[in-house]
Amino acid sequence: MTFGLTPEQEALREKARDLAERVVAPRAAEVDRTESYPWDNVQALTDAGFMGMTVPKAYGGPGRSYMDVTLVIEEMAAQCGVTGRVVVEGNMGAISAVMQYGTEPQKKRAAEFVLSGDKPAICITEPDAGSAATEMTTRADKRGNTYVLNGKKHWITGGGVSRLHLIFARVFDESGAEQGIGGFLAFRGEDDGLVIGAREPTMGLRGIPETEVLFQDLALPADRLVMPPSGLKRGFADLMNAYNAQRVGAGTVALGLAEGAYRRALAFSKEREQFGRPIAEFQGLQWMLADMSVQLEAARALIWRAASTAGQNGNPFPDSLAAAQSKIFASEMAIKVASDALQVHGARGYSRNWPMERILRDARMFTIGGGTAQILRTVVASRLLDRKLPQTRDGHAKLAAADALRIQAAE
Numbered sequence: 216m217t218f219g220l221t222p223e224q225e226a227l228r229e230k231a232r233d234l235a236e237r238v239v240a241p242r243a244a245e246v247d248r249t250e251s252y253p254w255d256n257v258q259a260l261t262d263a264g265f266m267g268m269t270v271p272k273a274y275g276g277p278g279r280s281y282m283d284v285t286l287v288i289e290e291m292a293a294q295c296g297v298t299g300r301v302v303v304e305g306n307m308g309a310i311s312a313v314m315q316y317g318t319e320p321q322k323k324r325a326a327e328f329v330l331s332g333d334k335p336a337i338c339i340t341e342p343d344a345g346s347a348a349t350e351m352t353t354r355a356d357k358r359g360n361t362y363v364l365n366g367k368k369h370w371i372t373g374g375g376v377s378r379l380h381l382i383f384a385r386v387f388d389e390s391g392a393e394q395g396i397g398g399f400l401a402f403r404g405e406d407d408g409l410v411i412g413a414r415e416p417t418m419g420l421r422g423i424p425e426t427e428v429l430f431q432d433l434a435l436p437a438d439r440l441v442m443p444p445s446g447l448k449r450g451f452a453d454l455m456n457a458y459n460a461q462r463v464g465a466g467t468v469a470l471g472l473a474e475g476a477y478r479r480a481l482a483f484s485k486e487r488e489q490f491g492r493p494i495a496e497f498q499g500l501q502w503m504l505a506d507m508s509v510q511l512e513a514a515r516a517l518i519w520r521a522a523s524t525a526g527q528n529g530n531p532f533p534d535s536l537a538a539a540q541s542k543i544f545a546s547e548m549a550i551k552v553a554s555d556a557l558q559v560h561g562a563r564g565y566s567r568n569w570p571m572e573r574i575l576r577d578a579r580m581f582t583i584g585g586g587t588a589q590i591l592r593t594v595v596a597s598r599l600l601d602r603k604l605p606q607t608r609d610g611h612a613k614l615a616a617a618d619a620l621r622i623q624a625a626e
């Protein structure tokens with residue numbers, strides 16, 4: 216059943232599935248084993264028009280919706296999680312923020328990069344500022360017509376392969392006064408002072424490097440600042456609003472991985488025979504497969520809904536509540552479904568000669584990167600309760616004191 220898809224979207228999904236099965240699938244194990252960025256797949260994605268799909272027509276792209284992108288991501292991730300992630304970052308995240316908030320020259324430049332196959336890197340996380348991202352210490356000091364950036368990020372996806380970087384930093388004016396958090400565009404290979412540090416050896420998704428990125432007196436022209444619409448004081452909120460698109464994308468990779476695991480388990484259960492009959496005839500496995508399909512359909516519905524909220528209520532990006540709900544569900548579902556699909560394969564599921572263990576390793580990431588499942592629950596609760604939920608001790612104490620005053624005044 217394909218409820219909600221237009222004939223054009225059906226055709227897009229078919230095109231993506233064909234490319235994923237024909238070109239991406241045969242290389243997936245090799246990408247994982249050699250831990251190498253899949254440049255061939257990226258070229259195939261670029262040729263097929265799957266990089267820069269969300270870039271508006273005025274900047275050379277097809278101006279497709281986030282919903283359309285999820286259809287492509289899911290098909291790629293069903294064969295190769297790494298390739299699914301390339302589609303996410305080639306269409307969502309940094310590129311979304313620039314195309315929405317950037318100046319004309321910034322948009323033109325960023326569009327050229329992704330349309331020619333560059334997967335931008337988004338640089339937020341620091342060693343001492345993970346979930347508490349606003350505690351970042353990377354700084355951008357205004358010096359005449361330049362900003363000088365200093366600091367260190369880590370776990371930057373695509374470090375050393377991405378050219379375009381969107382760097383989150385605290386901005387200081389010439390007098391040293393803090394202005395807020397802004398995003399800066401920098402280009403690897405062009406901007407001295409953008410240094411790629413150590414690569415993190417990861418459990419899964421091994422074909423994309425996760426690295427440190429250091430800024431060592433990185434001098435950027437002032438026009439590289441991507442000015443958030445509400446100004447720098449609320450800059451972080453605006454930038455994170457754009458990030459909701461990437462969150463939906465990350466959830467979609469998890470969905471695709473789980474879908475790939477399920478398809479394989481279903482096929483295997485019909486082929487493998489024990490006790491003289493296909494294992495699909497055993498009710499214990501039938502119920503596992505049934506549960507997998509229910510979980511997948513529920514995750515897909517949440518993701519399609521979240522992607523479809525973009526553009527509603529004056530917000531060009533997916534709604535934060537819908538995005539968080541979909542990523543929580545899809546990421547946790549993917550771990551369970553990938554693990555159950557491995558179980559259906561018996562010992563073969565545990566073998567590195569089969570894809571199931573790779574899928575499970577890949578799926579394990581999505582409750583962590585792009586906002587952990589715990590932090591996203593706080594995002595959801597905050598929207599449900601319609602109040603800020605500060606996580607620092609003093610922020611929480613201030614809120615509690617303000618509540619106490621309100622209650623006192625009401626009595």
Ligand SMILES: Cc1cc2nc3c(=O)[nH]c(=O)nc-3n(C[C@H](O)[C@H](O)[C@H](O)COP(=O)(O)OP(=O)(O)OC[C@H]3O[C@@H](n4cnc5c(N)ncnc54)[C@H](O)[C@@H]3O)c2cc1C
Binds near residue numbers: 589
């Ligand atoms: C594969 C991968 C790719 C990534 N790519 C990027 C990237 O491209 N760019 C980028 O900027 N970052 C990236 N990240 C970083 C990612 O966003 C962070 O890992 C994430 O935000 C969590 O930060 P942390 O790892 O420092 O965990 P911590 O914040 O130290 O959290 C540790 C644990 O404590 C929990 N916790 C923390 N605070 C709370 C709270 N208030 N309430 C409840 N629980 C809490 C967390 O949920 C977690 O379980 C990536 C991470 C991974 C794994």
